[in-house]
Amino acid sequence: MRLFCLSLFAGLMLLAGPVARADGFDTANFDVFVDARTGTGQPVYWYSVGTLRAYPSGELLARVEGYDTSTSDRPEPGRPLARQFSRKIYVYRDPETNEVLRQRNGMTVEPVAYPYQFITYELVGDRLTTMVEQGTGARVQRIGPGDTMQARRIGDAHVFTAPLFLDFPAGGDRRYQAFENYDFFIQASGGASNPNQLSWVRYGDAPAWAGGGPAIMHLITWRIDRYEDVPATLRQYVEADAPLWRAPPTGIEDIRRLQAGQ
Template sequence: MRRLTLLAFIAATLAGLGDDAQSQGFNRESFDVFVDARTGMGRPVYWYSVGTLRAYPSGELLARVEGFDTSMSDRPDPGRALARQFSRKIYIYRDAESNEILRERNGVAVEPVAYPYQFITYELVGDRLTTMVEQGSGARVQRIGPGDTMQARRIGDAYVFTAPLFLDIPTRGERRYQAFENYDFFIQAPGGASNPNQLSWVRYGEAPAWAGGGPAIMHLITWRIDQWKDVPASLRDYVETEAPLWRAPPTGLQEIRRLQSREPQ
């Protein structure tokens, strides 16, 4: 009975939202709203995250997670709905009980998730936002895309952008990196919230070796920070002392091409 009541409540809520909650195609306005929020407008921005890594299906808390994606962008042709994003990202694992940074577990080193760069191109093609992602270096440079599965919704005066990723990428040997990731960006209208740019992110895939492998779910709550000094000290101090490259995004395409040319260690 309670289940039926809950379903009825959800149905009534969705009906009340009307057409605003339906998935819509992109136009120039929604393209600009997403790109400006996601990448900033010529200055570095930091999408700071906190969350958890849990085993599936048990739900066991394997670690806490903290990190950010920092990026800046340019518009190479102002007459086109085309933008290029220059990013770095780093996420560290923390002990579930003490919250100390994990360095080792069960004799296995715990490494952060760290990308020296990601290069993403966004373009409006018809009513679809298409993406192309480049990452890796040397013979292992990967180009993922073009993808056009992102959805745009209006809920009142806010935008919700949903980007599902179904990843199946070859790695060393015969192994493949397989995971599902979903990004929900909530972009509030100007003046509608003290922090108008938010993101909920979830990943289902294999846990790191130090966490025992096997299926795991990572979930992060993320919001945009516009100045380095406002990144929480818990992460800012780590980056400044142990990962200074990640203090700021790549300066542009020239730096990214230089990083791509290096052979991986």
């Protein structure tokens, strides 16, 4: 499937100097973030619903539904380092009927579909640093290291904010440029029926079938711990059209196989 770039939980930030900051990380909130984001063994599904709207008119171009599913490991016990093995898919739906869009304005509508995304998280001083790998063969991209994620507390809830300013070559004279922001809200145990939540927004160009002009995508996301509990609207699409996306990659060997295009 053709990829329309959605860099969920990726980074393009440069390492800064080791100056302590009030919104920095320590081993405790590093563990809180990583365990919430990637789970502690079994696959997790960060399910999203939202909209794609033209800017500045606000015209509703499409509804959006999808998930990012992942598992992880800690390859070096005792070291604050985690590896996330992800697969993500997001479909566009008709604003009125909610049917999956397949054609619009004479063009094919492709989902946002990443067969894999490999992310490492490491605590370096009081920074959570990220490195992202995606793509296949000669087109494997390594993005990072990034370290601008902020850690805050609101009462007994953790809030993790990751702003991304994306600007990189996209073939020929084109560049991919967008702003994305992720706000994770991790509630204290017993504080919410679903303690793992995310609000995500992107400003950048819409896909060509939607006009290609400036647009804003906004998604509300929460973690689901069993595939069977993912809403049927998305499961039906995955099982019929994208069975690879039913589960995440199994580990680093699976990632390397996918990177090789196998």
